[in-house]
Amino acid sequence: MRTRIIDAVAQDLRYALRMLAKNPAFTSIAIVAIALGIGANTVIFSAVDAVLLRPLPFKNPEQLVMIWENATHLGFPKDTPSPANFLDWQKQATSFTGMAALVERSFNLTGVGEPERLDARRVSANLFELLGVRPLRGRTFAPDDDSPGSHVVVLSYSLWQRRFGSDPSVIGRAITLNG
Numbered sequence: 001m002r003t004r005i006i007d008a009v010a011q012d013l014r015y016a017l018r019m020l021a022k023n024p025a026f027t028s029i030a031i032v033a034i035a036l037g038i039g040a041n042t043v044i045f046s047a048v049d050a051v052l053l054r055p056l057p058f059k060n061p062e063q064l065v066m067i068w069e070n071a072t073h074l075g076f077p078k079d080t081p082s083p084a085n086f087l088d089w090q091k092q093a094t095s096f097t098g099m100a101a102l103v104e105r106s107f108n109l110t111g112v113g114e115p116e117r118l119d120a121r122r123v124s125a126n127l128f129e130l131l132g133v134r135p136l137r138g139r140t141f142a143p144d145d146d147s148p149g150s151h152v153v154v155l156s157y158s159l160w161q162r163r164f165g166s167d168p169s170v171i172g173r174a175i176t177l178n179g
Helices: 002-022 024-053 083-092 127-131 157-164
Strands: 069-071 076-079 102-110 116-123
Touching: 002 024
Parallel strands: none
Antiparallel strands: 069 076, 102 116
């Protein structure tokens, strides 16, 4: 019984290959259509996997929320709150385990090779603790680092590799950002 099934499948495959060889234009179009379909499905699945399926690399990612200040009257429906407003929200919040601030900034890194413009974030000292993220080397921010005049930087892994050659001695060294 099994050999008859295997023989039938082999015969069908030989017939299919003969038909495809007789019509090269149709065969080419079919191969291109299948390749495009596989490629499109791969791209879509990769995006869905990265955005929807794979959890964020933080402690309790399902509990994370982002809060904005509504300044629609100024043309900013999602405005970054002022530091004073953030501190008020942080003191008065009873529904959150913790609250951290983050704002996008750009910095010029100089003094280490060619000057470079860096897209960075200014964050409150408790951000890494709130996210449950630990540094690969060195430390994150301490509560005193939120004080005015404190100048502490946490380098991203990619910047540490690219600009500092993965040198562990960069920890504790001064770097120059915006002069």
